[in-house]
Amino acid sequence: xxxxxxxxxxxxxxxxxxxxxxxxxxxxxxxxxxxxxxxxxxxxxxxxxxxxxxxxxxxxxxxxxxxxxxxxxxxxxxxxxxxxxxxxxxxxxxxxxxxxxxxxxxxxxxxxxxxxxxxxxxxxxxxxxxxxxxxxxxxxxxxxxxxxxxxxxxxxxxxxxxxxxxxxxxxxxxxxxxxxxxxxxxxxxxxxxxxxxxxxxxxxxxxxxxxxxxxxxxxxxxxxxxxxxxxxxxxx
Amino acid sequence: xxxxxxxxxxxxxxxxxxxxxxxxxxxxxxxxxxxxxxxxxxxxxxxxxxxxxxxxxxxxxxxxxxxxxxxxxxxxxxxxxxxxxxxxxxxxxxxxxxxxxxxxxxxxxxxxxxxxxxxxxxxxxxxxxxxxxxxxxxxxxxxxxxxxxxxxxxxxxxxxxxxxxxxxxxxxxxxxxxxxxxxxxxxxxxxxxxxxxxxxxxxxxxxxxxxxxxxxxxxxxxxxxxxxxxxxxxxx
Numbered sequence: 001x002x003x004x005x006x007x008x009x010x011x012x013x014x015x016x017x018x019x020x021x022x023x024x025x026x027x028x029x030x031x032x033x034x035x036x037x038x039x040x041x042x043x044x045x046x047x048x049x050x051x052x053x054x055x056x057x058x059x060x061x062x063x064x065x066x067x068x069x070x071x072x073x074x075x076x077x078x079x080x081x082x083x084x085x086x087x088x089x090x091x092x093x094x095x096x097x098x099x100x101x102x103x104x105x106x107x108x109x110x111x112x113x114x115x116x117x118x119x120x121x122x123x124x125x126x127x128x129x130x131x132x133x134x135x136x137x138x139x140x141x142x143x144x145x146x147x148x149x150x151x152x153x154x155x156x157x158x159x160x161x162x163x164x165x166x167x168x169x170x171x172x173x174x175x176x177x178x179x180x181x182x183x184x185x186x187x188x189x190x191x192x193x194x195x196x197x198x199x200x201x202x203x204x205x206x207x208x209x210x211x212x213x214x215x216x217x218x219x220x221x222x223x224x225x226x227x228x229x230x231x232x233x234x235x236x
Numbered sequence: 237x238x239x240x241x242x243x244x245x246x247x248x249x250x251x252x253x254x255x256x257x258x259x260x261x262x263x264x265x266x267x268x269x270x271x272x273x274x275x276x277x278x279x280x281x282x283x284x285x286x287x288x289x290x291x292x293x294x295x296x297x298x299x300x301x302x303x304x305x306x307x308x309x310x311x312x313x314x315x316x317x318x319x320x321x322x323x324x325x326x327x328x329x330x331x332x333x334x335x336x337x338x339x340x341x342x343x344x345x346x347x348x349x350x351x352x353x354x355x356x357x358x359x360x361x362x363x364x365x366x367x368x369x370x371x372x373x374x375x376x377x378x379x380x381x382x383x384x385x386x387x388x389x390x391x392x393x394x395x396x397x398x399x400x401x402x403x404x405x406x407x408x409x410x411x412x413x414x415x416x417x418x419x420x421x422x423x424x425x426x427x428x429x430x431x432x433x434x435x436x437x438x439x440x441x442x443x444x445x446x447x448x449x450x451x452x453x454x455x456x457x458x459x460x461x462x463x464x465x466x467x468x469x470x471x472x
Contacts, residue, residue: 017260020256032246037280037282049267076277077308
């Protein structure tokens with residue numbers, strides 16, 4: 001029997017769907033009945049913006065909303081849990097969540113751990129990072145790079161970080177507004193180019209919204225894609 | 237407070253995601269926190285193929301799996317339920333489901349009723365139907381056309397119905413296999429063209445997999461799109 005997958009979605013809602021689709025794409029199924037059982041909760045209104053919290057612009061810990069969703073998923077039988085949001089894996093948010101999960105009979109697969117293991121397995125020595133301001137500020141990728149034993153992580157300049165953030169959050173043209181191509185892609189491309197010029201052998205799209213605008217390739221690493229493969233492997 | 241939406245997905249899994257995305261697209265939201273709370277269960281392995289059952293090729297009623305998912309959705313608080321699958325709305329499947337729902341405190345929005353109301357509101361007199369063999373055989377669209385008071389429904393010839401079915405189900409090239417463009421689209425286009433030649437003013441994409449291959453337009457009516465708008469309206 002395959003294990004039941006629980007997606008703590010809504011972070012953001014489109015990124016959750018994109019991740020869910022990646023699980024379907026990775027599943028060796030030719031009919032509906034061969035697919036995994038997947039429960040997906042998108043309770044975005046109950047989850048504070050992760051970046052805002054990490055930057056001290058809000059006191060509400062997004063962990064509360066993540067636990068709200070996880071509680072429901074576990075209650076109806078989810079056995080493998082995932083959070084398709086990079087920023088949510090920074091310590092101030094993930095720690096209370098892990099404390100909650102430790103008491104439950106469910107396996108949590110960590111998006112950043114899986115991504116860093118993948119990077120190490122590919123022998124990449126110098127890797128760039130596109131992320132939210134909260135993710136940069138929290139140093140969470142640096143933490144997992146050290147813990148897993150990856151090479152060097154290159155971050156953009158402060159003004160480039162702002163460009164990435166605006167491509168994600170701009171209320172009119174940003175990816176979270178539903179406008180997933182055009183302007184946001186071209187803004188992100190500028191920063192990718194700069195990281196490549198600095199010698200990055202690959203760039204992590206370290207916010208699950210970014211692949212919605214950039215797609216993925218051997219150069220543009222998609223943590224959601226890496227995690228989706230791992231989820232299917234663990235569930236089957 | 238917005239109402240919580242429950243999607244009984246997995247029928248098929250990609251169609252469920254496509255419908256979920258249509259809800260996000262219809263929601264007037266510029267940030268994660270403005271989106272609706274959506275619970276989506278994709279338990280496709282537990283839901284017999286709807287068309288197979290209606291054609292008498294299986295005795296397992298897909299209603300059982302639909303109720304399995306609905307039970308979980310209601311247990312965790314879903315208030316509006318939808319099934320993004322046309323074939324599941326035929327009487328032998330929907331009746332036991334409605335009996336179950338009647339005992340629960342949840343509103344069920346009916347994909348076919350909403351589609352037929354839309355067709356009537358547009359004053360369309362002659363409309364073509366693309367659907368699974370099960371949907372054609374059950375006469376479910378004819379039933380709702382009469383009940384809601386729509387005009388004439390045109391169905392393809394028997395061999396054309398087989399073409400539509402193969403575009404959906406072919407294990408190598410069909411939409412349910414994950415191959416959503418190319419061959420399947422061109423097969424469906426042939427049948428759409430024939431319905432248009434017979435005077436159809438619009439064609440219902442009466443299987444939620446079909447819009448994955450054809451997109452939608454004023455001519456190609458997408459029941460999922462119509463229902464998604466209605467769901468957002470009812471939830472807000």
